[in-house]
Structures are given as structure tokens and as C-alpha cells.
Amino acid sequence: MRKFLPCFLSLTFLFVSLTFSPQLAGQTTTPAPPTSDPQAIAFATNALAALTGTVQVSDVTLTGTATRTAGSDVETGAVTLKALGTANSRMDLSTSSGTRSEIRTNASGFPQGTWIGLDGTSHTIASHNCLTDAVWFFPAFSILSQAANVNVLATYVGQETRNGASVQHLRFTQPLSATADPTGLLTALTTEDIYLDPNSFFPVAILFNTHADSNAAVNVAVEIDFSNYQVTGGAQAPTRIQELLNNSLFLDITVQSVTLNSGLTQSTFSTQ
Numbered sequence: 001m002r003k004f005l006p007c008f009l010s011l012t013f014l015f016v017s018l019t020f021s022p023q024l025a026g027q028t029t030t031p032a033p034p035t036s037d038p039q040a041i042a043f044a045t046n047a048l049a050a051l052t053g054t055v056q057v058s059d060v061t062l063t064g065t066a067t068r069t070a071g072s073d074v075e076t077g078a079v080t081l082k083a084l085g086t087a088n089s090r091m092d093l094s095t096s097s098g099t100r101s102e103i104r105t106n107a108s109g110f111p112q113g114t115w116i117g118l119d120g121t122s123h124t125i126a127s128h129n130c131l132t133d134a135v136w137f138f139p140a141f142s143i144l145s146q147a148a149n150v151n152v153l154a155t156y157v158g159q160e161t162r163n164g165a166s167v168q169h170l171r172f173t174q175p176l177s178a179t180a181d182p183t184g185l186l187t188a189l190t191t192e193d194i195y196l197d198p199n200s201f202f203p204v205a206i207l208f209n210t211h212a213d214s215n216a217a218v219n220v221a222v223e224i225d226f227s228n229y230q231v232t233g234g235a236q237a238p239t240r241i242q243e244l245l246n247n248s249l250f251l252d253i254t255v256q257s258v259t260l261n262s263g264l265t266q267s268t269f270s271t272q
Contacts, residue, residue, distance in 0.1 A: 011107045013219070013256070030189070034175060040155050040170050042153060043155055044147035046201045047194075048144055048145060050200055050202060050236065051202065052140050052194070052235045053234055053236070053242075053270035056193040057261060058084070059081040059260070059263070060082070060138050060259065060260055061081070061083075061264070062081040062082075062137060062253075062255045063080050063081075064256040066093055066251055066252060068076075068093060068250065068251055069251075070250065075096070075097060077093055078093075079253055080092045083134075084264045084266065084269060085141065086141045087105065087106040088106070088137070088269040089104045092270055094124050098115075101115065101116040103115075104130065104271040105270075112124070113271065114145075114271040115213075122271070126211070127217035128211055129210050129211055132192055132208045133208075136206065137222070140204070142192075142206060143192050144203070153175050159198065165204075166198050166226045167196060168191070168195070168198050169194075171193050171194075173192075174187070188218060192208045202236065203226055204227070205225050207221070207223050209223065222244070222245060223242075223247070225241070226241060228240045232260060233260045239255040239258075241253040241255065
């Protein structure tokens with residue numbers, strides 16, 4: 001199971017190559033791939049417009065304080081979160097015990113990640129935990145930005161009540177064919193649920209599952225809650241970010257500054 005923070009969705013897609021004999025190819029009818037719900041696309045489009053308007057955001061840096069709670073172990077310190085596009089992210093949390101880091105990237109052409117513990121040793125994140133948002137802390141770089149991508153299936157689940165407030169519920173997956181993914185596991189590994197405020201269209205929560213390192217079928221529920229959005233350089237960012245694992249608060253972040261388009265480079269997200 002993940003030792004620090006769960007991997008969120010890199011928006012690099014999983015491709016599976018299948019080989020068919022010419023005889024079978026002539027006899028098999030390939031079903032039409034599912035298409036996104038127009039209502040879900042409309043809500044996602046409205047959310048992105050609310051988050052960034054006409055501002056082009058290439059990178060973001062958030063700084064602030066965070067409290068990490070793992071059982072009886074509670075630590076508070078300075079946190080820095082950086083993202084370059086939708087597929088590269090880095091979080092560094094420095095407390096009196098030392099620094100913990102998590103890095104996500106697709107520099108090699110596929111989603112991957114590393115976590116670094118207090119001893120400074122790097123550990124590879126299981127690949128099945130790198131199929132949801134890499135940039136989990138900045139909603140404009142979430143799966144919302146990929147809603148129009150033909151490889152992403154967006155579904156409008158409906159209007160619901162969440163934590164006493166009305167929300168619009170969207171679901172996103174990156175589905176494979178029944179032949180390529182007969183058990184549906186790979187589709188499940190990419191599934192994310194996003195809840196939008198019905199008035200501002202700001203995301204208030206993103207939910208998905210992370211998994212045991214050695215068993216992708218073992219689910220650990222992850223919830224990211226966003227609040228207190230503030231505008232910086234024309235774009236909106238949440239200044240309170242809370243992460244829950246199996247309904248228990250794991251990380252509580254208060255953002256004190258947001259910097260857009262500072263010129264971050266791929267080297268910031270090296271996993272070496």
C-alpha cells in the first residue's frame with residue numbers, strides 16, 4: 001500500500017495491442033466504443049471555464065502548511081506542491097522529522113511515480129496506482145481537462161446532496177474494450193468521481209481508489225476535498241485541500257501562496 005500519498009491520475013493513456021488472425025477478423029463485429037454524455041461534457045467545460053477562464057496555465061506552484069496524520073503519528077510542517085501540465089507533479093512535506101516527497105511523471109511515455117521517505121531512499125510507486133490524476137491538488141489539471149478526449153468516458157451521474165450541500169456528480173473513466181479488459185479491472189483503476197458546486201462549478205471533491213502495492217484488486221478509498229477558492233493571475237485554486245483515506249483525514253493542507261507559469265521544467269519531476 002502507498003507509504004505517503006496516493007497516486008493520482010496521470011493523463012497518459014494505457015494502450016493494449018491485440019493480434020487477431022485474418023479469419024477471425026473477418027467474422028468478428030467490433031462494438032462501437034462508448035461515448036461521453038453531452039451533459040457531463042457541458043458540466044466539465046463549465047468547470048474549466050470557471051477555474052481558468054481565458055488564462056493559459058502551463059505550471060503551478062502551491063506553498064503552505066500541512067498536517068499529516070497516520071494513526072497516532074501526527075506531523076505538521078511546510079508543504080510545496082508543483083505541477084507541470086496534467087501529468088507531472090511533485091509534493092515535498094518538510095517537518096521536524098525530515099522531508100517526505102512524492103513525484104509523478106510520464107517523461108518516459110507512461111505514467112510512473114516515486115515516493116521518498118524520511119531516510120531519503122526512493123521507492124517506485126506501483127504502476128496500477130499511477131492511473132488516476134497526477135495533479136490531485138490543482139483541479140484545473142485534473143481529469144476535467146480531458147473530458148473531450150475520445151479516450152476518456154465522461155458520464156453525468158446526477159444532482160446529489162453531499163455533506164449537506166447540493167452537488168453535480170460526474171464520473172470519468174478511461175475504458176478499454178471488453179476483449180482487452182475482460183475483467184474490467186483496468187477500467188476500474190482509472191475511474192474518478194468529481195463533484196461540482198452547482199453554482200460556481202468549482203470542484204468540491206474528487207474520489208477514486210488507490211490499491212495495495214502487490215494487489216490492484218484491493219481498494220483503498222481516497223477522497224480529496226477542496227474549499228476556499230482564491231483567484232491568482234486570473235485562475236482559481238483551492239486554498240484548503242484535505243485528503244482522506246478510507247474516510248479518515250490523512251493530509252490537511254492550507255495554501256498560503258499560488259504561483260502560475262513560473263517556468264517549471266521537466267527536471268523538477270525527475271524520479272531518479
